[in-house]
Amino acid sequence: MTAEAITNPDSGVEIVYSDEEIARRLEELALEIKSSGLKNLLVVAVLKGSFVFAADLIRALHRVGVAPEVDFLTLSSYKKSKTSSGRVEILRDLDLGVEGRNVLIVDDVLDSGRTLAFAKDLLTARGAALIRTCVLLEKQVPRAVDVEADFAAFECPDEFVVGYGMDVAHRYRELPFVGRITKH
Numbered sequence: 001m002t003a004e005a006i007t008n009p010d011s012g013v014e015i016v017y018s019d020e021e022i023a024r025r026l027e028e029l030a031l032e033i034k035s036s037g038l039k040n041l042l043v044v045a046v047l048k049g050s051f052v053f054a055a056d057l058i059r060a061l062h063r064v065g066v067a068p069e070v071d072f073l074t075l076s077s078y079k080k081s082k083t084s085s086g087r088v089e090i091l092r093d094l095d096l097g098v099e100g101r102n103v104l105i106v107d108d109v110l111d112s113g114r115t116l117a118f119a120k121d122l123l124t125a126r127g128a129a130l131i132r133t134c135v136l137l138e139k140q141v142p143r144a145v146d147v148e149a150d151f152a153a154f155e156c157p158d159e160f161v162v163g164y165g166m167d168v169a170h171r172y173r174e175l176p177f178v179g180r181i182t183k184h
């Protein structure tokens with residue numbers, strides 16, 4: 001199915017950032033990350049929402065000559081609902097130790113900030129040497145906790161978005177673009 005077909009008025013999803021826009025922005029983001037000079041980088045992708053973003057970002061990093069190690073941390077705060085429960089849990093931990101490492105935490109959306117703050121605190125407590133954070137979308141809302149992203153691909157309107165790895169109740173992750181739900 002084409003993007004046009006997916007985004008026809010009956011499908012209920014409208015494009016916010018197209019796959020072309022995302023691809024272009026990721027090349028710039030990879031250069032920004034490279035320029036920050038992080039050596040022996042460990043990318044920690046926060047699952048599940050960041051899996052598509054992280055997969056594209058590490059390949060963009062490769063194209064600019066950065067060869068990170070990659071690990072995954074599965075966190076949950078949203079369950080099936082669209083609003084944060086306010087509590088973040090580890091559903092699956094990293095395989096690698098982070099002591100003394102330069103870590104880039106990669107997540108899909110920075111919203112209340114609780115998820116990113118939780119991940120940062122966790123890796124700090126485990127002795128990471130340096131932690132930087134990178135998100136696909138930065139929601140333009142006040143944070144519940146004091147955390148900002150060092151790198152962000154796009155601003156995000158204060159509405160629930162799906163696609164490009166992001167879901168509502170496990171749906172829409174396969175969409176190649178970031179979209180908003182227009183119909184339920």
Ligand code: IMP
Pocket residue numbers: 046049077078084107108109110111112113114115116159160161162166167
């Ligand atoms: P925070 O902890 O409130 O900053 O929320 C961040 C987490 O909530 C992200 O890792 C996302 O998985 C999820 N999230 C927040 N807003 C959205 C959204 O609009 N669409 C999909 N997931 C979202």
Ligand code: MG
Pocket residue numbers: 046047048049050107108109115
């Ligand atoms: Mg997430």
